[in-house]
Amino acid sequence: MSAESEVVVIGAGSAGLSAHKELTRLGITSTVIEASHRIGGRAYSEEITPGVWFDLGCAWLTDGDANPFAEIADGLGIALGRVTWDAYNNSDHHRFIRNGVRLGPEEHAACRRYYAETDNAVEAAAGNGHDAAMGDVMDLESDYAPPYLESIATGWGVDVDGVSCADNCSSSGQLGYPVPHGYGNLVAAWGADVAVTLNAQAERIDWSSQGVTVETPKGNVSAQRALVTVSTGILSSGEIDFAHGLPDWKIEAINGLPMGTENKMGIAFDRDVFGPQGRGHHTVWSDNSESAKVDVNGMGFNSVSVFTGGRHGIWLEKQGTQACHDFAVDRVAEIFGNDIRKHVIRSITTAWSSEPWTRGSWACALPGQAHQREQLARPIDERLYFAGEATMVGGQGTCDGAYRSGIRAAQEIAAGLKRGS
Ligand SMILES: Cc1cc2nc3c(=O)[nH]c(=O)nc-3n(C[C@H](O)[C@H](O)[C@H](O)COP(=O)(O)OP(=O)(O)OC[C@H]3O[C@@H](n4cnc5c(N)ncnc54)[C@H](O)[C@@H]3O)c2cc1C
Known part of the structure; x- marks a missing residue:
């Protein structure tokens, strides 16, 4: 896989799928990669x-x-x-x-x-x-x-x-x-028109040079921007190697929003x-x-x-x-x-x-850490963007909240690229 798109979307749950659809509506190309063998994530x-x-x-x-x-x-x-x-x-x-x-x-x-x-x-x-x-x-x-x-x-x-x-x-x-008939089936039917590369776990994300490169077992994906939609359980596990590390404020946000079960x-x-x-x-x-x-x-x-x-x-x-x-x-x-x-x-x-691809059900803010949802949503260097239920204040822990977070992140990316409305 060596697709060249403007954006690489990591994760094909509700957030990743809505982001891809919104980016497409705004005329921005994106490649969606998904670690597991199916789309939908926690909708199943x-x-x-x-x-x-x-x-x-x-x-x-x-x-x-x-x-x-x-x-x-x-x-x-x-x-x-x-x-x-x-x-x-x-x-x-x-x-x-x-x-x-x-x-x-x-x-x-x-x-x-x-x-x-x-x-x-x-x-x-x-x-x-x-x-x-x-x-x-x-x-x-x-x-x-x-x-x-x-x-x-x-x-x-x-x-x-x-x-x-x-x-x-x-x-x-x-x-x-x-x-x-199942909420998971509904999300899968809605996402069926999105071309997702399955079994393509993001192992390393490097945004040190001009754009972003995401390494997966199926090859590298290069793009101008990356949108990360994985759970805070995955973010805190260290399974994704963020080259040069994440800034302290982002690590604090991830740690302040551990997964509940x-x-x-x-x-x-x-x-x-x-x-x-x-x-x-x-x-x-x-x-x-x-x-x-x-x-x-x-x-x-x-x-x-x-x-x-x-x-x-x-x-x-x-x-x-x-x-x-x-x-x-x-x-x-x-x-x-x-x-x-x-x-x-x-x-x-x-x-x-x-569950290996979420490591919990949803993110719950620790006492004193409710403000970290906004920090989790904040982009890094205008190249690395974040969505997913955990980034929402109101709508956290829900499928529609995740959907709306994907739309929000897609629009932030479009604004950064000075495209669409
Ligand atoms: C038991 C339970 C009950 C729930 N009940 C409700 C309910 O009744 N109503 C409601 O609205 N919500 C409910 N929710 C919450 C809802 O399911 C989630 O908030 C929502 O589906 C999360 O979507 P998301 O896109 O943020 O994350 P996810 O669905 O987790 O999507 C992230 C995707 O990223 C993938 N991924 C992980 N690591 C990598 C990697 N390294 N590289 C590439 N891809 C990766 C994952 O496989 C996953 O597909 C429930 C959740 C659970 C667990």
């Missing part, structure tokens, strides 16, 4: 059973019709779950199950109050200019702390002692729509074992601290997604696929009873912390 769907899709990464189009992928899906004729299920969109319908017993109305109300008070405390901390860890501003002794802790461990992939209040408050996005276990059943009221979000926890978030029937099939995150999520991932499967089935049995066990057909388990 697999069939659990024939016709039943499971997203290993992104599953929900945050913000519904305001999400750029909603229009893209319509254009491609891909159906979205455009329904307003109270079970998913109304937080009062979130079900809490402690030690196998669903909270009654009074306890449920007390739990919701705890959530609201904690959210307020986190917002106050974010607003006062001292960016604390979420765990420092909440009542960790409350009876209702465990489900809240689980929501952060899965929502950020990091436990509350490692999550910045300011970063938590700057993130945006309501749950939105599911994609019954959320894992999912998708379980398909041979029938509807949930009943008419079963659909929706559940949080299960017990006094031996085995907790998880369980989304029931989110895609409209007889399946669930069981989520774990943070330290527990990483520990469980290391125990292996069977342990993850057993853990997930046990949590579903806590909600719907042991009878469900005989109806399990198959499961899929993710292992994002050890």
Whole structure:
């Protein structure tokens, strides 16, 4: 491979693909290289059973019709779950199950109050200019702390002692729509018209002379500019050798935004074992601290997604696929009873912390480091540009956020080249 383009785009996830499309729209040529054997990155769907899709990464189009992928899906004729299920969109319908017993109305109300008070405390901390860890501003002794802790461990992939209040408050996005055929499939269909060189890992990036040269196992790519869209997990791993090193401010930005881990276990059943009221979000926890978030029937099939995150999520991932499967089935049995066990057909388990091309699920700012997203997005020497979910303030950790970061970076490159608008 010795393609000569104006820009080399590193990574063919949502950010890299949108950047390429925007550069093309602006009349700028780009070559997209991708380390893995497929496009889409953290947008990836697999069939659990024939016709039943499971997203290993992104599953929900945050913000519904305001999400750029909603229009893209319509254009491609891909159906979205455009329904307003109270079970998913109304937080009062979130079900809490402690030690196998669903909270009654009074306890449920007390739990919701705890959530609201904690959210307020986190917002106050974010607003006062001292960016604390979420765990420092909440009542960790409350009876209702465990489900809240689980929501952060899965929502950020990091436990509350490692999550910045300011970063938590700057993130945006309501749950939105599911994609019954798979969000990953949607991204793959949208990106199918982009010529991507697969299995072409960027091993070294040299911007010391006039332009930029990227070394890959398939040969070198030279261009005037490079756009790096890989995760902060990859950036911090040292797998890409940035010739002459990155400036200190960029290294600080990468280190301030380590990857969190959320894992999912998708379980398909041979029938509807949930009943008419079963659909929706559940949080299960017990006094031996085995907790998880369980989304029931989110895609409209007889399946669930069981989520774990943070330290527990990483520990469980290391125990292996069977342990993850057993853990997930046990949590579903806590909600719907042991009878469900005989109806399990198959499961899929993710292992994002050890996924070689991301090394985690998404970036989460350390306490005091929320400002590093803007630094991560800043170009170096007007030749090395950065995009990807981690570069976003609002939209971080989402597929549409990654998409918008690619558009932004493409426009920055165009401005630098004095081209397009
Ligand atoms: C479990 C989970 C659940 C999620 N749920 C949602 C959700 O419901 N809704 C939502 O909007 N978002 C969700 N997300 C987040 C969303 O999937 C990501 O934010 C988004 O897909 C990231 O896109 P990206 O382009 O920034 O990065 P990536 O998708 O990671 O793309 C980067 C690409 O770079 C490639 N690469 C890595 N190293 C190299 C190298 N050296 N050379 C060349 N290429 C390289 C990678 O293989 C990858 O394809 C979820 C993510 C996970 C993991």
